[in-house]
Amino acid sequence: MATEQQNSESKIVGALAKSVWPVVIFVFMLIIWEVWVKAFNVPEGILPAPTRIARQICEHFPLLLSHTWPTTWECLLGFFFAVVGGMGLGILLAFFPLFHTSVYPLIVAFQVVPKVALAPLFMAWFGLGIETRVVLAFVIAFFPMVVNTYAGILSTDPLMVRMARSFNASRWTIFSKIEFPHALPYIFSGLKIGITFAVIGIIVAEFITAQRGLGYIIIFSEGNFDVPMMMAAIILLSVVGVVLYAGVVLAEKLVITWEHGQKLV
Amino acid sequence: MAIATTHVRIKDLRKTYQTRRDDIEAIREVQMEVAEGEFVSILGPSGCGKSTLLMIVGGLLPLTSGTVEVANEVVAGPRRDTGVVFQAPVLMPWRTIFKNVMFPIESLGLSPSDYKTHAEELLEMTGLSGFAENVPSELSGGMQQRVAICRALIHNPNLLLMDEPFSALDAMTRDTMNQELLRIWEEFHKTVLFVTHSIREAVFLSDRIFVMSPRPAIISEIVTIDLPRPRELSIEETPEFNEYVAHLRQSIEH
Numbered sequence: 001m002a003t004e005q006q007n008s009e010s011k012i013v014g015a016l017a018k019s020v021w022p023v024v025i026f027v028f029m030l031i032i033w034e035v036w037v038k039a040f041n042v043p044e045g046i047l048p049a050p051t052r053i054a055r056q057i058c059e060h061f062p063l064l065l066s067h068t069w070p071t072t073w074e075c076l077l078g079f080f081f082a083v084v085g086g087m088g089l090g091i092l093l094a095f096f097p098l099f100h101t102s103v104y105p106l107i108v109a110f111q112v113v114p115k116v117a118l119a120p121l122f123m124a125w126f127g128l129g130i131e132t133r134v135v136l137a138f139v140i141a142f143f144p145m146v147v148n149t150y151a152g153i154l155s156t157d158p159l160m161v162r163m164a165r166s167f168n169a170s171r172w173t174i175f176s177k178i179e180f181p182h183a184l185p186y187i188f189s190g191l192k193i194g195i196t197f198a199v200i201g202i203i204v205a206e207f208i209t210a211q212r213g214l215g216y217i218i219i220f221s222e223g224n225f226d227v228p229m230m231m232a233a234i235i236l237l238s239v240v241g242v243v244l245y246a247g248v249v250l251a252e253k254l255v256i257t258w259e260h261g262q263k264l265v
Numbered sequence: 266m267a268i269a270t271t272h273v274r275i276k277d278l279r280k281t282y283q284t285r286r287d288d289i290e291a292i293r294e295v296q297m298e299v300a301e302g303e304f305v306s307i308l309g310p311s312g313c314g315k316s317t318l319l320m321i322v323g324g325l326l327p328l329t330s331g332t333v334e335v336a337n338e339v340v341a342g343p344r345r346d347t348g349v350v351f352q353a354p355v356l357m358p359w360r361t362i363f364k365n366v367m368f369p370i371e372s373l374g375l376s377p378s379d380y381k382t383h384a385e386e387l388l389e390m391t392g393l394s395g396f397a398e399n400v401p402s403e404l405s406g407g408m409q410q411r412v413a414i415c416r417a418l419i420h421n422p423n424l425l426l427m428d429e430p431f432s433a434l435d436a437m438t439r440d441t442m443n444q445e446l447l448r449i450w451e452e453f454h455k456t457v458l459f460v461t462h463s464i465r466e467a468v469f470l471s472d473r474i475f476v477m478s479p480r481p482a483i484i485s486e487i488v489t490i491d492l493p494r495p496r497e498l499s500i501e502e503t504p505e506f507n508e509y510v511a512h513l514r515q516s517i518e519h
């Protein structure tokens with residue numbers, strides 16, 4: 001027990017030591033930025049200093065926050081539909097070879113289309129509301145989910161499936177107890193790409209629908225040449241992106257506990 | 266010994282694989298009768314179709330013609346009274362050792378609570394009781410294959426099919442595993458069909474050895490191993506043992 005405790009303590013210390021350097025470098029970059037702006041008198045309309053952006057965030061925090069929530073919420077909604085739909089389609093593709101041969105080429109072809117280019121089309125179809133934004137996030141995040149789910153299920157060891165069959169496993173048992181758990185690490189890679197893509201989808205849609213959200217703030221302050229406000233919105237947007245991504249990583253850590261087992265023997 | 270009942274009966278078995286270009290004849294003709302409780306090895310060079318034969322007996326591969334009967338019933342698919350151990354442990358990395366051993370119970374639709382004690386006994390017998398709650402990646406290859414053996418025995422099958430189960434292990438671990446397998450077999454006396462390309466392993470373990478020719482395979486010889494049981498590793502030093510080995514080596518080479 002004592003060694004276990006020491007182990008976990010040394011692990012925490014190790015993790016801290018690892019995260020120290022990125023923080024140090026980040027702070028160092030901020031200092032250079034600050035000094036640069038002050039030393040060369042860079043106009044605020046081009047590049048505001050970090051302290052200026054921090055002040056902007058503090059002064060307009062309630063306003064920024066009121067636009068952060070819709071962005072976050074719409075990201076999650078688009079992401080949710082992409083996860084359900086993408087995983088569903090990925091599973092169908094893996095289950096039905098005929099479905100795969102007939103539909104997969106179309107999916108690949110559609111994946112090549114730059115989805116952002118569809119934003120105006122969605123606006124024409126769904127209007128200026130939340131629908132357009134969620135649909136764009138969905139469409140962008142959907143494909144990595146399909147491809148990763150499908151690839152994950154397909155990469156199941158055939159011998160593992162044969163083993164299950166030797167114990168009279170039904171098709172459902174093979175899927176639920178072997179193929180799906182096996183695909184989970186792949187699915188989580190898809191989720192990590194998906195959540196990042198969903199944020200992109202929402203922001204682009206907020207640019208063009210221009211109703212609310214951090215993307216709207218960015219476009220709006222661009223019109224006013226208010227670069228500090230723009231930067232403040234970008235910072236909050238980054239925070240949203242990091243938090244959502246961290247949420248997926250945390251879920252992955254909780255679900256996939258078997259990948260990093262150490263040899264005991 | 267009293268007249269033993271036939272457990273596995275293979276008649277006129279033929280197996281051809283269809284490839285894009287032509288048919289490949291894997292097994293030309295196999296006749297085989299295995300008595301209940303007998304330990305039989307199928308010995309042959311790599312790629313001779315011995316694993317194919319075993320998978321057909323397990324109902325995991327279709328045959329081309331002939332019949333395979335287990336317990337007087339024609340094999341039409343995987344049977345509930347058969348346990349298979351494969352070349353690799355194929356454990357589910359996301360399950361604990363205990364839950365891996367219990368997998369057949371779930372997939373056969375049996376009640377897990379009825380087999381919990383049996384799982385513990387099997388793990389105890391194979392020296393794995395301390396690892397029930399570990400995951401496979403934390404165990405060595407030999408231990409993982411022991412888990413696979415426990416898994417194949419959990420539902421009390423009468424027939425154990427083993428497809429080169431120790432071929433991936435180092436020589437010393439392999440010796441240990443062979444001894445352990447015999448110990449388990451002495452205890453349960455199930456019928457074992459054991460595929461191997463190791464002559465010494467086959468002689469050490471078996472009552473009888475079916476020698477398979479290279480593809481297209483036939484049974485070229487059946488050798489009865491008349492060595493006393495229970496067998497210890499020291500038996501490998503005896504002249505009788507080595508005579509069998511020498512004879513089988515010649516038999517395979519010709």
